[in-house]
Amino acid sequence: MKKLNLTELKIGQTGKVVDMPDGNEFLKKIHSMGIIPGREIKKLGAIFGRGPQTVQVGATRIAIGYGLARKITVQVDE
Amino acid sequence: MRFKKVLLVGNPNVGKSALFSRLTSAKVIISNYPGSTVEFTEGRIQIGDETISVIDVPGTYSMTPDTKAEEVALKMVDKETLIVNVVDATNLERNLNLTLQLKEAGLPIIIALNMWDDTKHRGITIDTEALEKGLGVPVVPTCGLTGEGVKRLIERFEEASPGRAHVIPESERWKNIGNIVSNAQKLTHKHHTFLETLEDMSIRPLSGAIFAVIMLFLSFTAVRTIAETLINYVFNPIFDLIWLPVMKWLSAVLGADSFLHSLLIGNLINGKIDFEMSFGMLTTGLYIQLAAILPYIFSFYLILSLLEDLGYLPRLAVLVDNIMHKIGLHGYAIIPVILSLGCKVPGIMATRILEGRREKFIASALVAMAVPCMSQIAMIIGLVGERGGQYLAIVFGTLFSLIIIKGLILNKFLKGTSPEILVEIPPYRMPHFPSVARKVWIRVLGYLKDAVPYVLLGVLIVNLLYMSRMIDAIAGVFSPLITKLWGLPKEAVGSLLIGVLRKDVAVALLAPLNLTNKQLVIGATVLAIYFPCIATFVVLLREMGPKDMLKITGLMILVATLVGMGLNILM
Numbered sequence: 123m124k125k126l127n128l129t130e131l132k133i134g135q136t137g138k139v140v141d142m143p144d145g146n147e148f149l150k151k152i153h154s155m156g157i158i159p160g161r162e163i164k165k166l167g168a169i170f171g172r173g174p175q176t177v178q179v180g181a182t183r184i185a186i187g188y189g190l191a192r193k194i195t196v197q198v199d200e
Numbered sequence: 201m202r203f204k205k206v207l208l209v210g211n212p213n214v215g216k217s218a219l220f221s222r223l224t225s226a227k228v229i230i231s232n233y234p235g236s237t238v239e240f241t242e243g244r245i246q247i248g249d250e251t252i253s254v255i256d257v258p259g260t261y262s263m264t265p266d267t268k269a270e271e272v273a274l275k276m277v278d279k280e281t282l283i284v285n286v287v288d289a290t291n292l293e294r295n296l297n298l299t300l301q302l303k304e305a306g307l308p309i310i311i312a313l314n315m316w317d318d319t320k321h322r323g324i325t326i327d328t329e330a331l332e333k334g335l336g337v338p339v340v341p342t343c344g345l346t347g348e349g350v351k352r353l354i355e356r357f358e359e360a361s362p363g364r365a366h367v368i369p370e371s372e373r374w375k376n377i378g379n380i381v382s383n384a385q386k387l388t389h390k391h392h393t394f395l396e397t398l399e400d401m402s403i404r405p406l407s408g409a410i411f412a413v414i415m416l417f418l419s420f421t422a423v424r425t426i427a428e429t430l431i432n433y434v435f436n437p438i439f440d441l442i443w444l445p446v447m448k449w450l451s452a453v454l455g456a457d458s459f460l461h462s463l464l465i466g467n468l469i470n471g472k473i474d475f476e477m478s479f480g481m482l483t484t485g486l487y488i489q490l491a492a493i494l495p496y497i498f499s500f501y502l503i504l505s506l507l508e509d510l511g512y513l514p515r516l517a518v519l520v521d522n523i524m525h526k527i528g529l530h531g532y533a534i535i536p537v538i539l540s541l542g543c544k545v546p547g548i549m550a551t552r553i554l555e556g557r558r559e560k561f562i563a564s565a566l567v568a569m570a571v572p573c574m575s576q577i578a579m580i581i582g583l584v585g586e587r588g589g590q591y592l593a594i595v596f597g598t599l600f601s602l603i604i605i606k607g608l609i610l611n612k613f614l615k616g617t618s619p620e621i622l623v624e625i626p627p628y629r630m631p632h633f634p635s636v637a638r639k640v641w642i643r644v645l646g647y648l649k650d651a652v653p654y655v656l657l658g659v660l661i662v663n664l665l666y667m668s669r670m671i672d673a674i675a676g677v678f679s680p681l682i683t684k685l686w687g688l689p690k691e692a693v694g695s696l697l698i699g700v701l702r703k704d705v706a707v708a709l710l711a712p713l714n715l716t717n718k719q720l721v722i723g724a725t726v727l728a729i730y731f732p733c734i735a736t737f738v739v740l741l742r743e744m745g746p747k748d749m750l751k752i753t754g755l756m757i758l759v760a761t762l763v764g765m766g767l768n769i770l771m
Contacts, residue, residue: 148622154262155624156294158374167403173522174531174621176403181291183627185403185518187530187620 124198128175128191131165137196139163148190156182163196201250203282203357207273209302210286211295212259213511213626215314217241217635218344219286220256223354240273241642247354261294263301282360283309284353289319289326289341290627292385296377299335304373306365309337312353316341318629323390327383334380336363345632395628402515403625412519415512416538419503423542424574426499435491439475447473447483463663476705485659488702489652493543494644496574500542501643502636509631514623521621527607528562528614529554530621536563540571544736545647547571548743558616564744565610565752568736569759570602572728575704580724583707587717594771595725598763602729606759658701658734671697686722686764689713699727701734718771722764730760 131137139159143149156179157163166183167176175191177184186194208223210216224243241256257273277283283302287295302309311331319326332339338359342349368376392400401407447465454461456468465473466480475487507513513535521531532553540547547567551560572580584591611618665671675693682688682696691713699706710723732740732753740749 148620150264151261151622153370154264154297155622156297158370160371161374166400167405169405169519169522171522173405174518176518176625180293182294183403183625185514185521185621185623185625187521187622190620190622 125195126198128163128165128177128186128194128196129168129188131196131198133165133167135198136162136164137198139194140197141195143193152184152186152190152194155184156180157184157194163194201247201252201358202280203308203360204252204280205276205278206245206252206254206282206284206357207276208254208256208284208286209273209298210259210314211261211288211291211298212624213629214259214286214288214295215344215629215632216256216259216286217639218632219312219314219342219350220254221632221634221638222344222347222350224254241638245354247357260298262298263305277307281307282357283307284312285309285337286312286314289313289315290322290324292326292331292381293377296335296380297373299337300368300373300376303335303337303363304366304368306363308360308362310353310356310360311335311337311339312342312349313339314342314344316349317343317346321390321393323388325386325388327385331380331384334383345630399625399628402512403518405519408515408519412516415507415516419507420541423496423499423503426502427495427574430495430498431491435495439487439491443486444473444475450482459667462667463660466663479659479663481656481659481663485656488705489655492575494647496542497546497647498640498644500539500546501640504539505636505639505643506631508639509629509636511626511628514625517621517623518625525618526611527566527604528611528618529559529607530618532621532623533559533563536567537571540567540573541577542574544568544571544573544732545739546643548736548739549646551743555619556616558614559618561744561748561752562607562610562614562618564740564748565755566603566607568732568740568752569729569756570599570606572599573703576707576728579704579707580728583711584720584724587720591717591721594721594767595728598725598767599728602759602763654738655701655735662697662701681761685761685768686726687768688719688723689715692723695723695727696730699733700731700737703727703733718767721771722767725767726760726764729756729763731756 125140126137139157139161141159142152142157144153157177161179164178165175166178168174172188174185174187177186206223208216208220220241220243223245240258243254243256245252245254255273255276263274285299285302287299299309299311313326313328313331326341328339328341338356340349340353340356342353398411402411451461451465451468451473454465462480464480464482466478466483468474469477473483475483475491478484516534517531519531520534524531524533533551535553536547536550539550544567548564551563551567554560554563580595581592584595665674674697675690678693678696679690682692683690692710695706695709695713698709706727707724710720710727713719715723731737737749737753740752744752
């Protein structure tokens with residue numbers, strides 16, 4: 123078990139969301155899109171140079187800005 | 201019927217608009233809700249002798265009003281309102297989050313399980329009875345594209361009933377969703393379809409970039425081809441065969457020297473009416489709006505709406521997000537920029553999709569100043585290109601550097617930071633043509649209502665200025681600027697004045713001045729920057745308010761002065 127943030131997750135790797143701050147508008151929107159603690163999240167891609175990170179949760183694909191992705195912690199099996 | 205009003209509510213990208221067209225008859229009105237600029241599409245369904253109004257609420261992920269549109273939508277709910285919750289059958293889990301929130305609010309709902317036809321090839325089987333039981337609301341499978349299930353949906357409206365309002369914590373809600381979905385849905389593995397392979401391609405950095413270049417090239421080619429075909433084979437013939445005889449008659453009746461003739465018909469060029477050069481309200485004023493710009497507006501919106509409904513735009517936004525951040529914008533701002541290459545009127549209107557005032561300001565300022573519109577680009581290529589490719593490179597290179605430099609500066613000095621991108625990447629879907637047609641119609645109508653009257657007014661004002669000789673006074677004031685700082689002949693002032701109406705015509709007016717290569721480059725570049733054309737001016741005013749409009753215009757004059765000077769010294 124290892125804790126990483128979304129930007130550190132490898133492309134194609136799956137993890138479980140364990141922690142994300144709440145409060146601001148963006149995080150509320152992230153929640154309603156289906157990214158919440160306890161859910162499996164798969165990284166599909168990342169644009170180089172601190173670009174958006176594309177992830178899949180359930181059947182939904184979401185692109186998340188780098189700064190925001192850094193605040194989402196996932197747990198992966200090593 | 202208990203219900204007098206139906207609200208179509210659902211996540212973005214669930215085919216709500218297609219379903220809306222299926223539900224309602226052809227007559228659709230766009231209305232602004234009192235006290236706000238939020239626009240909704242509203243239509244009517246005839247059920248027996250009753251007419252019920254249907255309102256298409258903009259897509260949302262949750263019930264908390266994030267945007268003005270959602271807030272207004274929530275206020276419309278009353279005792280006689282039925283909520284038709286449009287749910288994407290291929291993405292039950294996320295969609296049901298909104299469904300349960302609607303239920304928690306105690307509203308009467310019925311579910312349109314849309315995209316039903318899509319479930320099969322994605323290997324999804326849904327037991328609608330189990331879903332109905334799990335949710336406790338009527339569920340009807342539908343397909344907006346074919347209209348399947350729509351009749352059944354209407355038949356079951358009466359079964360929806362209000363519930364008790366209650367609040368459930370978010371984690372609890374997701375647990376409930378998990379249970380409901382696992383009871384009602386079975387997934388089997390399916391091979392990738394062609395569209396799905398394209399989907400993967402278009403979000404990876406390298407293949408995505410190649411894909412984007414191809415897509416943009418195809419889009420621009422399509423826009424130009426459609427617009428030019430319309431101009432040459434539809435609008436020009438209409439003006440030449442029908443409008444010209446009317447104008448000739450009017451010209452003869454008024455007499456070439458009369459005041460009204462100058463206003464309405466303008467000057468006769470070699471004794472004839474020239475729709476491009478005469479500058480009367482009814483000649484050039486109408487012609488430019490309807491025959492030269494409208495076809496571009498139409499074809500731009502057509503292609504844009506297709507790309508939008510296909511689901512491509514979010515992918516493009518993700519690809520360019522990085523670069524856009526450096527100039528104070530996020531990926532989505534690429535849309536106004538692309539649109540402005542066609543015409544700045546829809547371009548600046550598209551800054552509405554940006555979140556904050558800061559972003560809107562930066563995007564509008566960049567677009568107004570450094571993104572020439574299609575007709576102007578064509579004119580610059582024609583005139584400057586004749587003198588050699590290197591001169592073209594200077595003009596467009598200068599404009600491109602301006603975007604970067606100005607973006608960097610504005611990003612640094614304006615308070616705040618640009619927000620992070622957060623956007624769903626929807627699956628590619630075949631666009632539904634009736635909804636695309638409706639969207640294009642609504643947008644074109646908006647242009648006709650918002651731009652045309654003001655440009656006609658602009659033509660009137662410029663004509664009055666000419667007739668009252670005010671123009672000479674203005675020319676006198678500006679000629680030192682033009683001759684000393686920019687090194688242009690005094691006569692170029694006429695071109696600058698016309699540029700307020702039409703930038704492409706203004707570039708064309710540089711041709712008879714016998715300019716040197718250097719002067720031509722300076723003239724063409726400065727004309728792109730110095731001032732918004734009247735139509736742009738009006739949208740800037742409407743979208744940004746008088747204060748920001750003045751700031752942007754001031755910035756444009758300043759930058760044009762500096763760039764003209766710079767080129768004059770350096771070249």
